[in-house]
Amino acid sequence: MPDIADDATLVARAREGDRDAFAALVHRHLRVAHAVARGVVRNPADADDLVQEAFLEALVKLDSCRDPARFAGWLLAIVRNRGHNRRRWLRRREAVPLDEDSPVAGPHDPARDAERAELRDRLLDGLGRLPESQRQVVLLHDLDGRPHAEVAASLGISEGASRVLLHRARARLRRFFAPDSLPKEDT
Amino acid sequence: MTLPPIDFSPLDPRDGPGHWDRLGARIVAAAEPELARRAARAAHPWERALLRHLRPVLAAAAALTLAAGGALYLQRERQDDPAAEALSALLGVSYASAATITREE
Numbered sequence: 001m002p003d004i005a006d007d008a009t010l011v012a013r014a015r016e017g018d019r020d021a022f023a024a025l026v027h028r029h030l031r032v033a034h035a036v037a038r039g040v041v042r043n044p045a046d047a048d049d050l051v052q053e054a055f056l057e058a059l060v061k062l063d064s065c066r067d068p069a070r071f072a073g074w075l076l077a078i079v080r081n082r083g084h085n086r087r088r089w090l091r092r093r094e095a096v097p098l099d100e101d102s103p104v105a106g107p108h109d110p111a112r113d114a115e116r117a118e119l120r121d122r123l124l125d126g127l128g129r130l131p132e133s134q135r136q137v138v139l140l141h142d143l144d145g146r147p148h149a150e151v152a153a154s155l156g157i158s159e160g161a162s163r164v165l166l167h168r169a170r171a172r173l174r175r176f177f178a179p180d181s182l183p184k185e186d187t
Numbered sequence: 188m189t190l191p192p193i194d195f196s197p198l199d200p201r202d203g204p205g206h207w208d209r210l211g212a213r214i215v216a217a218a219e220p221e222l223a224r225r226a227a228r229a230a231h232p233w234e235r236a237l238l239r240h241l242r243p244v245l246a247a248a249a250a251l252t253l254a255a256g257g258a259l260y261l262q263r264e265r266q267d268d269p270a271a272e273a274l275s276a277l278l279g280v281s282y283a284s285a286a287t288i289t290r291e292e
Contacts, residue, residue: 015225016225027207056217119197174190
């Protein structure tokens with residue numbers, strides 16, 4: 001399981017100020033951290049800022065990361081905590097929309113954009129309804145393509161638990177996406 | 188039964204995969220001061236150890252200085268008034284009480 005050792009090694013090197021190690025950590029966890037951030041603040045530009053702040057906070061507090069092999073879970077908790085603070089701050093600023101995509105230069109297909117935006121919103125809503133453990137597992141596995149062994153090590157759970165959480169997360173998201181049903185609690 | 192993976196591609200940024208590279212570079216650039224601080228600290232481990240122990244060592248030194256100063260002061264005061272010392276021994280009272288009596292006289 002080379003990637004599992006890699007996180008611990010990269011954290012150890014980043015603690016010593018190794019720029020390449022920190023950059024590797026950033027690139028490895030950026031997508032999942034961003035998805036978690038968007039689940040909280042919605043606006044992609046705010047999610048960019050949130051992820052940046054979370055990585056910087058993680059670097060400053062890196063000495064307090066007790067289990068570097070579980071850096072992913074530790075980082076995502078920082079993203080989420082900062083995200084809730086940021087969302088409260090954004091709500092106080094009434095002029096800022098929370099769920100609009102920033103404009104991007106280039107040709108657009110309005111119908112396709114609308115469909116994509118709706119899918120995105122439903123995905124984010126669905127993710128927001130998942131318990132934290134299920135959300136982390138489904139993002140690490142389905143969004144980031146990590147194997148169960150790595151997901152389990154990153155979150156400090158067993159591979160079996162990772163599989164169960166993934167199955168429950170997928171089932172719950174599919175129920176949420178089904179047009180004629182509302183999400184229900186898994187037992 | 189294994190459910191198929193969830194398609195998270197709608198969450199991908201609209202400006203393409205280069206978005207991650209740009210955002211990653213921005214984050215690393217913003218982290219440069221902290222990385223430099225950490226690198227400097229790692230280059231001088233003795234400074235780190237010294238800083239870690241500096242506060243308790245200073246506190247202990249200050250406490251020792253105060254205690255030593257107080258003891259010296261009391262010792263000097265005793266030597267300054269041999270009459271009070273003698274009276275204290277004679278009457279079996281504390282030096283402070285004896286010193287008060289001799290001062291009043």
